[in-house]
Amino acid sequence: MNEEITKQLKEKFDNIGQDLDVHLQGLLYSKPINYWDYIQTDALLDLQTQRTVLPDEMVFIMYHQINELLFKMILWEIDQVATAESLTADFFSTKLMRVSRYFDMLTSSFEIMRLGMDVEQYNKFRNTLTPASGFQSAQYRKIEISSTELINLIDNRFRATIDRDTPFEHAFEHLYWQAAGKDYKTGKKSYLLTVFEERYKEEFIRFAKFYNTNNLWTKFKELPEAVRTNQDLVNAMRHYDYTVNIKWVMAHYNTANHYLNIDGKTTEATGGSEWVKYMHPKYQRRIFFPELWSKQELDEWGENV
Numbered sequence: 001m002n003e004e005i006t007k008q009l010k011e012k013f014d015n016i017g018q019d020l021d022v023h024l025q026g027l028l029y030s031k032p033i034n035y036w037d038y039i040q041t042d043a044l045l046d047l048q049t050q051r052t053v054l055p056d057e058m059v060f061i062m063y064h065q066i067n068e069l070l071f072k073m074i075l076w077e078i079d080q081v082a083t084a085e086s087l088t089a090d091f092f093s094t095k096l097m098r099v100s101r102y103f104d105m106l107t108s109s110f111e112i113m114r115l116g117m118d119v120e121q122y123n124k125f126r127n128t129l130t131p132a133s134g135f136q137s138a139q140y141r142k143i144e145i146s147s148t149e150l151i152n153l154i155d156n157r158f159r160a161t162i163d164r165d166t167p168f169e170h171a172f173e174h175l176y177w178q179a180a181g182k183d184y185k186t187g188k189k190s191y192l193l194t195v196f197e198e199r200y201k202e203e204f205i206r207f208a209k210f211y212n213t214n215n216l217w218t219k220f221k222e223l224p225e226a227v228r229t230n231q232d233l234v235n236a237m238r239h240y241d242y243t244v245n246i247k248w249v250m251a252h253y254n255t256a257n258h259y260l261n262i263d264g265k266t267t268e269a270t271g272g273s274e275w276v277k278y279m280h281p282k283y284q285r286r287i288f289f290p291e292l293w294s295k296q297e298l299d300e301w302g303e304n305v
Contacts, residue, residue: 056117057125063112064134070102071139077102078146082214087223089230096216096236103243110251114258131192135180138200145208147244148217148288155179156285164212168205176284216240217289234292241288246281250305253279281305 013020036042047065050057077095084091144153150171154162158174181193189197212218220228220237227233256279281302290298 051128052125054121054125056121059112059117060122060125063109063116066109067106068137068139070106071137071143074099074102074143075139075146078143078216081216081219082146082211087219087227089223089227089233092220092223092227093230093233093236096233096240100236100240100243103240103248107243107248107251110255114255119258131190133192135177135192136196138203141177141200141204142207143244144286145204146211146215147240148215150175150208150212152217152287152290168208172201172205172208176286220289237289238292241292245284245286245288246302246305249279249281249284249286249302 010020013023048058048061050061077099081087081092081095149164150168151159151162151164153176154171154174155176155178162171162174178193181190181196182188216237220233283302285301287293287298287301293301
């Protein structure tokens with residue numbers, strides 16, 4: 001064995017209090033790695049369980065599982081920005097563009113949903129999914145929370161009453177997506193929202209407390225002015241914001257419209273939300289990095305799409 005490599009290995013295992021010889025002896029009995037074990041192919045391909053006999057339900061299941069894997073990749077990149085000891089424009093831009101490419105892929109992939117499933121089949125098997133909904137993607141909610149300050153995710157109707165000193169519990173009750181399952185006059189929540197919160201609310205609040213000061217927008221604003229004005233970085237921030245909050249949302253909206261708005265009759269979403277109004281960006285008014293857009297761009301957000 002190369003002496004330099006042996007020296008480096010010894011230093012590595014010494015640093016963690018391990019005996020290099022023991023680990024080398026272990027290699028005598030270990031099996032070579034192969035693709036299917038490394039990727040866990042068998043386990044991955046065993047995760048699709050249909051609720052009906054309709055073939056296109058399998059497309060629906062696998063498509064959403066792929067989405068969740070991409071969401072995990074996005075959160076992986078954001079975490080590296082959030083925990084970086086020092087940020088440079090290049091590092092920040094590189095991570096943002098990676099995330100944007102994942103969302104570009106998510107956006108274009110809606111064609112799989114829009115054109116890859118039979119409408120009649122979809123409108124049969126979707127009835128077995130009620131009250132489940134893509135609304136309940138916890139990873140997507142985490143992407144939002146880790147991308148911007150919580151105030152930018154508050155329902156536009158309540159932002160004037162909430163600031164950075166507002167308790168997380170109170171702010172959580174006024175996040176924009178609460179409107180999909182909550183009657184603000186009575187405070188009553190739908191089953192969709194109730195079970196989602198029972199499963200994830202405490203986790204979301206812990207997550208939000210960390211990202212309160214470590215989200216992408218706060219990290220950006222803390223950079224030196226010379227870095228904040230780097231045009232490549234600014235373009236990367238704007239591209240990410242527009243891709244997530246306009247392009248991806250509209251691709252989702254148009255796909256829902258293809259399946260749920262037939263012959264002028266609009267069908268309710270599986271989770272019971274008013275999807276036509278809830279999903280459209282001009283109603284959501286969700287903008288991660290508001291100060292990077294002009295007043296006109298902000299005023300016309302989601303209007304011309």
